[in-house]
Amino acid sequence: MNARTLHNQKGLILEDVSIQLEGRTLLELDATIEPGTVLTVMGESGSGKSSLLDFIAGFLKPDFKATGRIILDGTDVTTVPAQERHIGCMFQSPLLFPHMSVAQNLMFAIPTEIKRRTARQSLAAEALEAVNLEGFGSKDPAKLSGGQQTRVALMRTLLARPKALLLDEPFSSLDQSRRADVRQKVFSIARERALPVLLVTHDFEDAEVAGGPVYRLESPATEPQ
Amino acid sequence: MKRLLIAAAALISGIFTLQPVSAQDSDWQDVLDEAKGQTVYFHAWGGEPRINAYIQWAAREVENLYDVRVVHVKVSDTASVVSQVLAEKSVGKTSGGGVDLVWINGENFAAMKTSGLLAEPGWAQSLPNWTYVDTENKPTVLVDFTVQTDGQESPWGMAKLVFMYDTARLDIPPASLDALLAYAKSNPGRFSYPQPPNFYGTTFLKQTLLNTIADKAVLSDPVVPNEFEVQTAPLFNFLDELHPHLWRQGQAFPKNAAHMRQLLADSEIDIAFSFNPGDASGAIVNGELPPTVRTFVFDGGTVGNTHFVAIPFNSSAQEGAKVFANHFLSPMAQMRKQDPEIWGDPTVLNVADLPANEKALFDTQDLGPATLTPEELGSTLPEPHPSWVTALEQAWATRYGAGSQ
């Protein structure tokens, strides 16, 4: 596809992305993620799924080499620094900042354009309400359960007004009962806000519920090419 | 006409004889004028609070009288001052140096003099109070460890080796070297001396050398290496005999004079010594030594010398330093220095020749319970040439300091 024709296209486009490590091609991917849909990437460990996320988010380690382009809502962000890409990430652990309260964690994500303290505080409170964690603002994040932490992490990611979401097995640390709830919440919010989502997982159920195309990474080649 | 000529000649010669006196006065006035507003950094050993207090007093006086500010830089080892001036000279800093006046004598003075680190010769004699200095009876005010001062340092106080003992434990102290050896043999572990090259340890070596050497005259000349061993054989024989009976059997030595004083106070040793005859009295006042301590000297006399203040070549406040040194030589300052309640350091002045008022200050002084009177102090044996010190220290280190024999 020609990038110029996509100038106004919304969504996340991965154009001829190829990631190599030590001369070995780890993965190759060319895909378009429409707003509100989920592309699921599945593969064994070592197949390079994390490096794909690193590349898209802007953290690719120097050892890795990557070619291809990332186009988000019509803008080529391949060489843009990570903090300016507006791509939200959720990782396997919630990574709530341990020295901040739940509300402070949320407010950290709110863009600095919103200056008034009261406005920020109410945004944080709304976010907590949206995931049934009303009143949890002043709590110590370490005291929340896994599921609660993941929900806070989700809202934190969303408060930063991302234009796309990258999910790196964010539900893997949750138990069965919680998992379905949180997963459903994440996808519904992404749909609501028309965010393109890239989900990396090894759980088939996740892929099914996501409902979008599934891309399988090959097992890592054992011989250098 | 002839009478007129004679009268004119008399008048002119009269003017000429008057001139030097007024020239000297006006020279000193120039110094005082220059010194106004200067800050003098006086680098002096700061280990004794009473001396520090005395220096503070002198500093206050000089500030009030002459508008010269003196800062006492407390030094733990004069060698660091020598290092400072040496370092400055090596980068070519010939003015504005960090040291303006330094308390010094002996080998450190000789080192500074040889390396050209001192101010121009003769300034000491140019001080007005120099007239009071006892150059006759105290030859060491002009000759520091056999090195001519050349007026590059101004005398401050006298030092003489005196021994201390506790009368509560010892009735009759050994008043000669042989008696000391006999005492050590019958009371092992009760005497020692600081390890050379500590100043006091070296002093003990010098004293012993003076008492054991066959011909004292060679000591005023530099060491002749070939003859050194023969000349010092009696000294080292004596020490060989002494060491097994010393404190810690000569395996360890007191670190310095202060350590010796502590050991005396704690009954670890019976006899200590010091270079300041007023030290024991001062220590009693301080509470460091029990009040039963007294001092004694050897019958044949003990080593003595003078300590000085010197001005480095690149001092930034030479005139101020001279004013301060001059103040140190004033009868009032010297009297206060000799007061055992204040410091107890003997004066360099010729007390007998002082004007009546000043003389009276000295006559009525109480020298302290443990201090010997000038008569009791006995004769002063002159210091050997500095090269003897180096040679002695090296020989001692080789024999005793390199590990147990």
Add this chain to the structure above:
Amino acid sequence: MAKFRPSSNLPSLIVVFLLAGPVLAGLAGTVLPAFGYLPVLGARELTLAPFAELFSMPGLLQSTALSFWTGLVASLVSLAIVLCFAAAWSGTQTFQRVSRFLSPLLSVPHAAAAIGLAFLIAPSGFLARLLSPWATGWARPPDLLLINDPYGVAMTLGLVAKEVPFLFLMTLAALNRPEIKSHTKVATSLGYGRMSGFFKVILPQIYPLIRLPMLAVIAYSTSVVDVAVILGPTTPAPLAARLVVWMNDPDLSLRLAASAGALLQLGISAGAILVYLLFEASVTKLSSTRLARGHRMKSDGAGRMAVLATMVFIVSAMCLSLLVLMIWSLAKSWWYPAPLPQNWSLSVLSMALMQTPQIFGTTILLGILAALISTSLTLWLLETKTNAGEQVDHRLRTLIFVPLLLPQIAFLFGLKMLFLMIGLDGSFTAVLLAHLVFVLPYAFLALSDPWQRLDPRYARVAATMGASRARIFFKVQLPMLTRPVLVTLAVALAVSVGQYLPTLIIGAGRVVTVTTESVALASGGNRQITAVYAFLQLLIPFAGFAVAAAIPAVLFKNRTAMRLDA
């Protein structure tokens, strides 16, 4: 020097700029005179004569051996005690109680600790007085060579007493990781005894973090001067102590041989480190075979008690020494065999307090500035390097640590020349720069591992939220490192306060700190004054450590994950 990429390396440049000059000057000021070049004394030819003179010094071999062995043995013994103690008791209440005592001991200056210990164990010292004459029959102190013994046993003990708290602090920091607890549980569930589990499972993981501090300890112990002078042998003395005497000798030409001796000292420290690394390698090799054998060593109760007893002994000895110093600060006269002073007096204490405000001010200002600058520089350097995905350059690391290896007295001569040439000699700034040279290695030591261990994903998550690099550093990384940063500040402050020779030599006597004043007054031998100033000396570092412990407790009262898990 390699070419640095300017955009990512401003802090590296600054560190190099601040250190390269002094380090090179210090090296030059040692190496040149060692080979005969010291123009001011008329020595202009490069020659090996200073070395010849050095090796002809009586007892040189013995002095060298003393420095080498006492330093190495003291460091090894300290490490063994600390590790065994951690192995036997970490995670227990006893551990926490003992650690509470150990941390403040860090603020005691080496010299004060040595003086206190000397007074404790001397034949006329406190212990003897407690027992005399009623138990021992000693009306007068026995003539026993306990202090300054020729094999350096007293000195080794003194060094151990000071190194144990430092190594303990480093070990404690290394143990502060969540996986340590879980690994311990795994080892226990597999049937391994407490100590065995620690040595086989935990130690291999935390050892890399203790390594660099250990090397610093070895470098210090082999070249220590003040402890050697107070407790060490004198006939002959360890090399480091003799170097100072030679440097200060009125015979100025001896400085050349002294500089040669400084290079020899460098060799001794480097050699000791090398021997240690060989030892380390052989232990690693031996243990890997043992690990597979499966020895459980369940019944280590006796070993644990022995270790506890040793630790308690050390802590009590130090505390007693401090107590004794405290009594001395109030004692006018205190002679054998009295266990308490015969005469008390507050005058020295009050006079000292009155005279010291300005001196205190200078010391605190110097210390805080040195601590802040060194900590900030280290953080900046680490952050920049991490951001660029690199490690701190190996050469830069060497530059930072070289000042710890060279004897200060020789190093400072060259440094002084440098400051004289640029006209800064005797100024506060120059002293601050000199302090920085010696404080920066410790800041680096204390901070680089905690920094490396910070989970990089926090920074990433914050970046995806749009936070700028500065915001990530100040709002996420720095607060998460509060405890290590505060400890680093406290250590840096303590190191600065304890600097004697740099302040004295570079300050040309104009910059007076509590430490220089203390040494000057101590040379007069009045024990009351010495004790008072020893206390004044330890007040500032003590306050630093107290604050470093208190702030996190207050700040993170409601943050479980930030609390120290000992």
